[in-house]
Amino acid sequence: GQQLNQSPQSMFIQEGEDVSMNCTSSSIFNTWLWYKQDPGEGPVLLIALYKAGELTSNGRLTAQFGITRKDSFLNISASIPSDVGIYFCAGLYGGSQGNLIFGKGTKLSVKP
């Protein structure tokens, strides 16, 4: 089946540092999504990407849809303590929820 390889698995960074994480797949996706999950909560959508090469920002977050359509990147600039959580990439190869594949997540910890 389709799988997403998300890296790194975890990051422990200093407040104010920039963060980068990525997701790769052997399959092509037509949409890439990035979510954040806090403890005791469901995932919350951060950014959605629809076109190869697309670069989209949401505040301090920037994500890119890889040109090959097999990868995506998320960058967080000037991290703050509330950025702590687990970040998931998800690839969508069709229009419906059944075609949504999640990565295993990147756990971000921030030292104040």
Next chain:
Amino acid sequence: DAGVTQSPTHLIKTRGQQVTLRCSPISGHKSVSWYQQVLGQGPQFIFQYYEKEERGRGNFPDRFSARQFPNYSSELNVNALLLGDSALYLCASSPGPGGAETQYFGPGTRLLVL
């Protein structure tokens, strides 16, 4: 406005038992999807329902079943529980059958099977 609500929040069952989890979608949303999230993994799609009909099913055994009611709320049932069914079960609602990016997740029900 209320978001997606799920009940119960936590549940402990023993192997072989049956469990029913409940979900109320955001007002106006007609589609509900269920996901299983095992510790340390991303969510995995189980079912999608739209207008009371099953629209999609993930790679889960027949022990898993679901239904959607006229008010668009939904139940997920799991029979003959196994230890490996221990997970966070997430419900997500969306306005229509497509557009996975338009779905909103609930806080989940954490199920522990002993």
